[in-house]
Amino acid sequence: RPVLARHGAPWTLFVTSGFADQAGRLWWIELEHAIARLDRVRIDIGSRSVDLPARSPQEKALAFEVVYRDLRRGREADLLDRIAELCRQAGFPPGRIASELCLSWAELRDLAADPAVTIGAHTVSHPMLAKHDAAFAAHEIAEGRARIEAELGRTVRHLSYPVGDPTSAGPREFALAREMGFATAVTTRPGHLFAEHAAHLQALPRVSVNGCHQTGAALAGLLSGVPFLAWNRGRRVNVA
Structure with missing residues (x-):
């Protein structure tokens, strides 16, 4: 301003x-914050299980890209549920970022x-x-x-x-x-x-x-x- x-x-x-x-849910930022805290990203997306390392900045960036892309393709309710699950794995509740x-x-x-x-x-x-x-x-x-x-x-x-x-x-x-x-x-x-x-x-x-x-x-x-x-x-x- x-x-x-x-x-x-x-x-x-x-x-x-x-x-x-x-x-409300700023889910894309929740996903960022969760991956920032996690060493591995483990999540089921549809019928596929995702298990990606997330130790280095490069690994975290790749994990974000994969999870974001795959979740965006599906139903929004599933996206919100899966990201809420990652938030809990990372030790913080979904919905507080707003x-x-x-x-x-x-x-x-x-x-x-x-x-x-x-x-x-x-x-x-x-x-x-x-x-x-x-x-x-x-x-x-x-x-x-x-x-x-x-x-x-x-x-x-x-x-x-x-x-x-x-x-x-x-x-x-x-x-x-x-x-x-x-x-x-x-x-x-x-x-x-x-x-x-x-x-x-x-x-x-x-x-x-x-x-x-x-x-x-x-x-x-x-x-x-x-x-x-x-x-x-x-x-x-x-x-x-």
């Missing part, structure tokens, strides 16, 4: 209401008073919406927004889909956001904005600047848009 204020840059914070309640890392409603009210900040919605519990039925997805989106508006007293017009890739947000979710009256909704599908996106404001792409493997030159490449045209095979709009 201080850096953005120094540069006079407006910004948007998408709030997961359950995390602001200091509850209270350690996430802003409270009081802190969010302080941010929301800043005219440079737009508050957006990010569901109640941060689920991969496309993995659930339509009623569940609609409730998560609508209730997340309603809770933010009640707590912060600000109208919420923008949505960010949790995880946001095609396995987490697709045409059904785009339609839900449109029907609920969100002015825009953002995915994590890589790409730049083009005039054609005016017809798909609830399925906007994103340029991810997260500090991973990024230098000044890499950032310049991302901002040029060339990598995304290659990624999208020349398509300007990817909403399927």
Whole structure:
């Protein structure tokens, strides 16, 4: 916030209401913390048993990549159960990380008073919406927004889909956001904005600047848009 204020840059914070309640599961961070504490990662994923060493940083990084990738392919309920099991193996209960890392409603009210900040919605519990039925997805989106508006007293017009890739947000979710009256909704599908996106404001792409493997030159490449045209095979709009 201080850096953005120094540069006079407006910004948007998408709030997961359950995390602001200091509850919920930041499962990807739970997985990180569990593997950091364990010397071996033993877990059943579907019909397969995973048993990986996790002593060195390199082994831990590989174990995280394997478990994350394989769990993401399946049901979210199974993912949450398996990661909770790893948390217990590592000696800490699942579900406590939100209270350690996430802003409270009081802190969010302080941010929301800043005219440079737009508050957006990010569901109640941060689920991969496309993995659930339509009623569940609609409730998560609508209730997340309603809770933010009640707590912060600000109208919420923008949505960010949790995880946001095609396995987490697709045409059904785009339609839900449109029907609920969100002015825009953002995915994590890589790409730049083009005039054609005016017809798909609830399925906007994103340029991810997260500090991973990024230098000044890499950032310049991302901002040029060339990598995304290659990624999208020349398509300007990817909403399927």
